[in-house]
Amino acid sequence: MKKTYLLGLSLLLFACSTERTEDNTIKESSEFSAEGKIITVYTTSKDGENKLSIGDQLAFSQANQPLETEIAVFVNPTKKFQxxxxxxxxxTDASAEVFAQLPEDKQEELINAYFGSDGIDYTLLRTTIHSCDFASGSYTYIEEGDKDLNSFSIEHDQQYRIPMIKKAMANASDTLVFYASPWSPPAFMKGRENMLQGGKLLPEYYQSWANYYAKFIKAYEAEGMPIWGLTIQNEPMAVQTWESCIYTAEEERDFLKNYLGPTLAKEGLGDKNIVVWDHNRDLISHRANTILGDPDAAKYVWGVGFHWYETWAGGQPMWDNLRNVKESFPDKELLFTEGCVESFSQDGYQRWTNAERYGRSMIKDFNCGTVGWTDWNILLDQNGGPNHVGNFCFAPIHADTNTGELIYTPSYYYIGHFSKFIRPEAKRISTTVSRSTIISTSFLNEDDKMVTVVMNDKDEPVTYKLIVDGWETETTIPARSMQTLVY
Structure with a gap:
């Protein structure tokens, strides 16, 4: 299915007011209300052609006492949070390998769709330290057994991954916050034949592995790709069929405070932001309590990373655990470091529940104090890969490598309802709803534009009031829809 990746995205991102011409295109309007309180609404809906589409302009009027029978979103601009x-x-290698197979015009389209100002304007970027499952094979940056790292080289990444990262950085409208994560140390550092299926970093290699991070950062930065930070270990409590490594909370704490933290400082990399845990919400409190409760370890920690896969066994997302960590350690940040929809099938490209999983997670994660949100692979092929252990998954955009076409999924547009409008340095603003029929979050950008995102995952449209600081307006969100209101 060929999709045009943009909404009619010739619209200006934060125009206070727009209007449609006779040919139904969008142009900038200079019309403002006396109070400057005009609301522009963007909608993506399951039933219809709306894909981040701009709708009618709304105006605020003086608010009245809401009734219990009404549904309302309450925004209090005086209460600011993270x-x-x-x-x-x-x-990933998978994204870059697929990208390299695309025609040049489709490569340009893909980069602009994610990182361009007329796309969904990503500002975060993650990559892996050597291989993970989403690659054509398993590899490291050194010769096996090279404890001193004399053979260290990122030559492997220069074929596909680095060129794609550089294109993303060159086309991004803002400087990308770029961070990296390892899936496993080299096999010999675990006393194993390969990096797959768990294992532990052996104590005699703690220093070598800490040095490996420093060499990676310096090698990437020498290529002109500034590294903002890193996570210590992807999913440190999961024995996976792919590259993986287990750390107890105490082991991660001690590796950080005795090896990784001091090594980065010694190597002149003490300004890099270190993220601990990098796993699901279920055990996040225990990991945070153990590491952040130790001042000698906590001094190296910027924040705590998390994924959403605690739902893999049919459980519910553990958002209360995020709130607990933020309340317990208010000087540390929460960062969503990975999420994707598993169990790939081609008939699931347009499955709306995939997008709703993103929308629900993003709203609730932000409302619990999360400062950043990182999806997994930005691009996969028509088989949900490549993946060298058969762990095929969905991405917001897939490419059919046989035809060279890009396939845009609903998840792409749902993510865009946040990433396109909420900009770095924005402050989250107090937002609540009067009924569980809808969910919502709000941010105030540095240019004083407020962004309120509302999601309706029900099969009926919902009429609601937006009540902000003594002002109100009323609108309807269609069934199974996402709306972004900019004012």
């Missing part, structure tokens, strides 16, 4: 870092995704 500072927004950004939203983005990961350029």
């Amino acid at each position: 500072t927004f870092l950004g939203i983005g995704g990961a350029i």
Whole structure:
């Protein structure tokens, strides 16, 4: 299915007011209300052609006491919370290998769709330290057994991954916050034949592995790709069929405070932001309590990363655990480091529940104090890969490598309802709803534009009031829809 990736995206991102011409295109309007309180609404809906589409302009009037029979979103601009870092995704080997197979015009389209100002304007980017499952094979940057790292080289990444990352950075409208994560140390550092199926970093290699991070950062930065930070270990409590490594909370704490933190400082990399945990919400409190409760470890920690896969066994997302960590350690940040929809099938490209999983998670994660949100692979092929252990998954955009066409899924547009409008350094603003029929979050950008995102995952449209600081307006969100209101 060929999709045009943009909405009619010739619209200006934060225009206070727009209007449609006779040919139904969008142009900028200079019309403002006396109070400057005009609301522009963007909608993506399951039933219809709306894909981040601009709708009618709304105006505020003086608010009245809401009734219990009404549905309302309450925004209190005087109550501000965390500072927004950004939203983005990961350029893995899989993404880069697929990207390299695309025609030049489709490569340009893909980069602009994610990173351009007339796309969904990503500001976060993650990559891997050597291989993960989303690659054609398993590899490291050194010769096996090279404890001193004399053979260290990122030559492997220069074929596909680095060129794609550089294109993303060159086309981004804002400087990308770029961070990296390892899936496993080299096999010999675990005393194993390969990096797959768990294992533990052996104590005699703690220093070598800490040095490996420093060499990676310096090698990437020498290529002109500034590294904002790193996570210590992807999913440190999961024995996976792919590259993986287990750390107890105490082991991660001690590796950080005795090896990784001091090594980065010694190597002149003490300004890099270190993220601990990088796993699901279920055990996040225990990991945070153990590491952040130790001052010698906590001094190296910027924040705590998390994924959404605690739902893999049919459980519910553990958002209360995020709130607990933020309340317990208010000087540390929360960062969503990975999420994707598993169990790939081609008939699921347009499955709306995939997008709703993104929308629900993003709203609730932000409302619990999360500052940034990172999707997994930004691009996969028509088979949900490549993946060298058969762990095929969905991405917001897929490419059919046989035809060279890009396939845009609803998840792309749902993510865009946040990433396109909420900009770095925005402040989250107090937002609640009067009924569980809808969910919502709001941010105030540095240019004083407020952004309120509302999601309706029900099969009926919902009419609601937006009540902000003594002003109100009324609108309807269609069934199974996402709306972004900019004012």
